[in-house]
Amino acid sequence: MRFNFVFGLFLVSVVVLAALLAGLLAPFHPIMDADLMSSELPPGAPHWMGTDAQGRDVLSRILYGARVSLMVGVVSQIINSTIGAALGISAGYFGGVWDDFVNGLTNVMLAIPSLVFALAIMAVLGPGLPSLLIALGLTNWSWTCRIARGSTLSLKSQSFVLAAKAAGFSDWNIMRTQILPNIVGPLLVIGTLGIGSAVLAEAALSFLGIGIRPPTPSWGNMLTDARELLRTAPWAAIFPGLAIFVTVLGFNLLGDGLRDMLDPHMRTRRE
């Protein structure tokens, strides 16, 4: 299904553009342009998505919120991918005690649900963007690690790796130049899907009261703040909800599409 890839890419591009151009596109300041006199206004000029309880422009907050939500998604996933790839490749490559250790660690990470783990880490670090990046970045790398390890195991005995070894390349160099490029595809797929989950996780943590530090807008805290307005000012809740939905859908479709393009067989197998 090429459609997945194209449509997913389109949605993601829209969101990324919105985030990058928030400063230009947003008609109002997302924090300081708060006028309680114009709170909970329905959509219409000049507030095209209405205003929230604080009288802030919902559209502007969604645009700026895209920065935060994307940052949370992308950065935390980069951390996850890096940890997962590093542990997985090295475990598969070296084997032995290190492999056992990494395997054990992965089992532990799999056993503690990532939301539970993130909740615990957020309790220690307190709300805020850096804590969120750490909490979500440290808790979701087990699948990446397993896949990286599995692929490395099968690549290790391939002729080009053996040749590199014979030619005296260092282990580090082999892992970096021979193995990593060959497993970048599957990692990219997992990473793309992971970004979506991280955006959702941000919303869930906001709901539990430990997300981004207000008044900085993120879609999660916008949605959480507006959940009681569902009846009186639904726009304040519906638009951030849609923003999350569209973004996560975009990343999921993109990930699916990537997977279909990179490896038509992979979609059927789970590690």
Add this chain to the structure above:
Amino acid sequence: MLNRLSLAAALTLATALASATSALAQADTPQPGGKLVFVAPYGGSITSLDITATPHAQDEIVAKAMNASLYSWNADTNQPELELAESVEKSADGKTYTYKLRDATFHNGAKLTADDVIYSYNRLGDPKRALPGAEQILRIAGAAEYQAGTADSISGLKKIDDRTVEITMTDINDPGWQLMSNFAPIYSKDYPEDQLASKPNGLGPFKLANYVPGAKVELEKFDGYYEEGKPYLDRLDIMLMEEAAARDVAFRNGEIDVNVLGPTQYAAYRAEPALAENLLEVAEVYTRNIGFNPKVEAFKDKRVRQAINYAIDKDLIVTKLLKDKAYPAVSWLPVSSPAFDKDARPYPFDPEKAKALLAEAGYADNLSFSVTAQPNESWGIPIVEAIIPMLARVGVTVTTDPVDGSVFSDKLLADDFQAYIWSNSSGPDPLHYLRCFHSKTPQSACNYVKFSNPEFDALLDQAGAEPDHDKQTALLKQANNMLQDEAPVWFFNYNKAVMGVQPWVHGLKPNSVELAIQDYQDVWIDDTAPASRRQ
């Protein structure tokens, strides 16, 4: 005493009953039978069925059905009154009280005796048990010594006969203020203590039928309750529901009989005639405020503290953000307090004056501070979000320090904050709650802003020793007004508590101490209740 009573009563009646509901006005003859589905909204669970083990309002909502204390709070007269005693005699020095106990029965069939009272208070004060309710009995003579471990029991408690008990206090203030606390109930001395959390045994109108931790407490009528003909209800379910949006759906759907409302829902319910006519409102004794830590150099300057009070348009916040579910605050004591000065006015919104004061103090555009806040919609992060742009307009930069409840108090106790926003009890006893600003009160007790003003201290000391009630009130009023001028905090609002009530429910009271805590024995439901409540 009488004056205090009538003033307090008049004020509550004015503020609360003015807008009271038809559910109250319709004071028909109570009908017995049926079930009430009440709600405990301050958490998804309760701590314990043994109220002496917890300090939380959430637990009090449940405990109130099962237990009784020596005194109780009369929500109509706004006064503590005798509950488990028929009469009391006060000694000449005003410190020793002799109570004639009621003929009352515990759920397990045991009769209330003087020993039970003595046992219950000694148990609360027992240092080995470390019970939060200990706070309530500290004014009994000898309690402090017992708690400190220098005495074997509380010396101020004496049994005269089985039904008579004598209590000696350390000062001349009414013991009812503390002994009415739901956290200081009377337990049976012969009841095994390890059963209290699972099979509670109290003197209250309802006994436990079924407890599903994290979901609900089901209670049934206690036939041996000491008030004749009460309780009216056969059954009482208390649902533990924290999520406001979910509570709203459940209430509209008729699954619960009451709903404690936040600002958003208050506005929504007022806009719908069917719901609007069944709102129970009361001015509660909580003062919402932003406390300034004098550790921040600028906050040592009274002008800066006043400037912040001028710079924030609190009326606007109260109207728009809190949807009028609050009364703009004047000073510390709330409108229902006997020492509240009806002629005093809140700080007006005057950004120019604020700028001038800040400039005078040398902080024209270089003051910035962070406000430590919990997520609460009425006294937490959203309020700080609203003052950020307002204070920005007078050149003050505010940031948020969002924390959960336990970190919040941790930071306060450790003096690790610049400012905090909070909701604090400010009544019903004005002397007790003004003492929070006495310089001798430690920061860890409740003088969180380390307020220290010799004149204020002197006024309070004088009031504490004043036997004449009117004179005491006048002194307290003076102290309260002084506090406004000193502005140790930003006076934000006094809570207006609002409860949505199903039309078939009667007998709920505008309890200014905490609206969610009701005298369940007086509640009844009429014929219009759905079948699920009548079976």
Add this chain to the structure above:
Amino acid sequence: MMGFVLRRVLQMIPTILAVVLIIFFIFSVVPGSFLTSLMAEGRNMTNADVLAQMNAQFGLDDPIPVRLWNYVSGLLQFDLGISYRTREPVTSVLGPRLWPSVQLAIAAMTFAAAVGIPLGFMAALRPGSLFDSLTMVTAVSGLSVPEFWLGLLLMYVFALQLGWLPSFGYQENSLRHLVLPAIALGVSPMALLARTTRAGVLDVMNADFVRTARAKGVSEPRLVRAHITRNVLVLVLTTMGLQIGSLMGQAIVIEKLFSWPGIGSLLVDSVSVRDIPVVQGAVLVIVLWFLVINMLVDIAYALIDPRIKVA
């Protein structure tokens, strides 16, 4: 077979120990304490002496290694400690929460399987069709909605507007109370199952033995019954097992929203008041659930598919 089971049980022990250590250390550096949570309401002041006594009673004054030692040695005797909050043994705090949690996980999975598997099957029988595309986009959408948002919408529609179902809460032996939270929780595993089933069926249909059967003229319905179903079963079962194993931990948000008295809401409540023994106990239950379910899946796997060696 017994040996296989025994080995799997033994393998769980280091994982459990590691979880205990991790959670212990995280919560020994967490800011705030049970004692400070007592005064967060700004309503009642708890006496400083009482606080100090509690501190001593709960052993909060002890150094971390001592506390860890006490905890682990208790654990070895299946003693999870005493809850700070309720002052009861942690096991009696966890006990009543277990069944509601298990019920919710099973109900959510039942919903997911009942909807997801047939959808995936039907989509795979007509690959590339409009039905297929629609189903798959719906499935991906199911994975893209914030859970609490979905739960709220369900509440509004099915409880409030239509009045079909109760909006919240738990009642013993009541299926009606289970429906909305189960759907809200089940949508994301449903979407996963639909995708997995579809992919699995497509794979099997293209496998050699199916092509052979088809070429031999085996009728399409029989083909589906005899070959595809059996072969896809293993894949679906694995996915379901993994999902149901992690559902207990994922249910936190839904449990909070629907006032469901499960392990997840207990965990959140206990974290917020820093009732650390209960936090540790709740995480342990969630992890054990995951591990045990996975073990059962592996055993079932071995039973269904004799090609997998159990030795």
